[in-house]
Amino acid sequence: MFGITIVAQSLALMKSTLVASYFGTSEEIDAYNLVNSMISFVFAIVVSGIPTIIIPEYVNGNKKNAADTFITVIYGGGLMVAVMMLLLRYPLINLFSNRGDIFITTAANVLVILLLSQYLAAFSGITVAFFQCEGKYNIPKIINLICQIVVVVILLHKNGKISVIEYAVIIAFGSILGFIVDTFIAFKMGWRLMPRLCLNQESLSLLKKFIPMLFSGGIYQLSLFVDSIMASFLSTGMVTILSYSTQVSSMASSIVVGNLLQYIYPKIAKRINENGYQDRFWGQSRGLHAVVCLMIAGFMCVGREAIFVLLNHGKFSSEACEIVFFSAMIYIYGQGVSIIRDMMYRYFYAMGNTKIPAQNSVFVSISNILFSLLFVKIMGFYGIVLGTVLSSLISLGIIMYRFNKTIGFSQKTSKIIGMFINNFLIMLVTVVLVYLTKSILPIENDLLSILTYGVETVALYVLIHFVFNRQTISDIKSL
Secondary structure: OHHHHHHHHHHHHHHHHHHHHHHOOOHHHHHHHHHHHHHHHHHHHHHHHHHHHHHHHHHHOOOHHHHHHHHHHHHHHHHHHHHHHHHOHHHHHHHOOOOOHHHHHHHHHHHHHHHHHHHHHOOHHHHHHHHHHOOOOOHHHHHHHHHHHHHHHHHHHHOOOOOHHHHHHHHHHHHHHHHHHHHHHHHHOOOOOOOOOOOOHHHHHHHHHHHHHHHHHHHHHHHHHHHHHHHHOOOOOHHHHHHHHHHHHHHHHHHHHHHHHHHHHHHHHHHOOOOOHHHHHHHHHHHHHHHHHHHHHHHHHHHHHHHHHHHOOOOOOHHHHHHHHHHHHHHHHHHHHHHHHHHHHHHHHHOOOOHHHHHHHHHHHHHHHHHHHHHHHHHOHHHHHHHHHHHHHHHHHHHHHHHHHHOOOOOOHHHHHHHHHHHHHHHHHHHHHHHHHHHHOOOOOHHHHHHHHHHHHHHHHHHHHHHHOHHHHHHHHHO
16 A cells, blocks of 8 residues: 555656646646635545445445435535536636636636546545455555556656646546546446435435534635635745645655555444454554654655755746745644544544534634634745644644543543654654754755655664654554
């Protein structure tokens, strides 16, 4: 899983390098990124919630009529929203930006192209859940890898002679190709979906569980979309810079966090009722957190060099690269908080409780919007990023309180918090030592610097854990 994801994300980074070189931070690519954020806001709600509801149904072999009805209702609603967005695209774009005619026209055309492809791609949430339950975690990743290769090859063939509209068509083609291959393989493996409206007790129960997730996922995606809107009211290029910052941080987290959460959630769903499982759950959480802290340390130590290697080409300036690095570093630092929260969310989900995570997500996402609106007036662009991370920290505190109140910690609260603080402290010590090495033995070549200091970061981090926090090494192995 890690190997395939790393290759796929490397291709995604190559695509980002080409796009940065071709378009820089122009008005047209700003329009593309704002529309992409808008569409992601709509369809990510469905994709993020479907596996969480469907996986326990597939794992436990419950009645298929209920799952089919649930899927029909959700995707039918998504289709109606897509049609409304298509019809109201010009008023929506005018509402969410203050740009000129070029921006509005480009955004409207991109929206038409991406809307259908993203709707079809949203169906991957169903087949991904099926593959996970069958233990075939790598199939959707291999399909994504193939699609990434196709997109990158086409972009390389264009050699910079491409418009933003053509770029949107290429991205849409990759998404549709992934949908076709994904669905075909799942069908061959025995997956079936029959559109139906059998509104009985079972299907209504699934819809009832999904509604809190709809609001929680929706308000979170709304907060991300609001960030893009705020960036669109800043100077030209800030929407694109925000997009690259979130893309870099999400790539880093998807390689580590996304894979491990996909792998662990079905196991949590199976073992949630075992005696003494919560102790093992906290060990798993500590192991995941340690892996994420290593990712954070790596980016802090060599992220700047990596950003410049990837983006500082063609029309993408060095000043823009600096902003991308610092904002991505803040985002990635917040991943150390998010992984603990996300693990507790999945514990609640496995118990069939979607209400508490939903309440937490709504409160925190609203805080994210308010913080970003406040800080952007004080700090400009960086205020948007800081508001997101600060809200994540608040979300962790709230969900830990609700977890302890509703379920109860199997260990002392101080011990649970202490295991995560230890990971953070080891991460900070590692970063300080690597920066001391960089100041004493500077390396001018960026690629050689990434290799040398990257290896040093991993070696120091593992060594310090082995000496002072050996239990975490065992937790990582147990994953």
